Amino acid sequence: MKKEKQKLPDARKHQIISFVKSGIRILGYGFLWFSLDTAIILLILSEMVGIIEELV
Secondary structure, rough: OOOOOOOOOOOHHHHHHHHHHHHHHHHHHHHOOOOHHHHHHHHHHHHHEEEHHHHO
């Protein structure tokens, strides 16, 4: 019986994606003052990036 090794996550990619997600989230909250529609889109986008972050 052959055991497969678990792949380790790439810490550098995870960190970069986390910074991108945080930047998008900050922009989204900033846009709450100007455009609710844009803010909602940015906050949803940041959550989608968060899902990708967990898959790296």
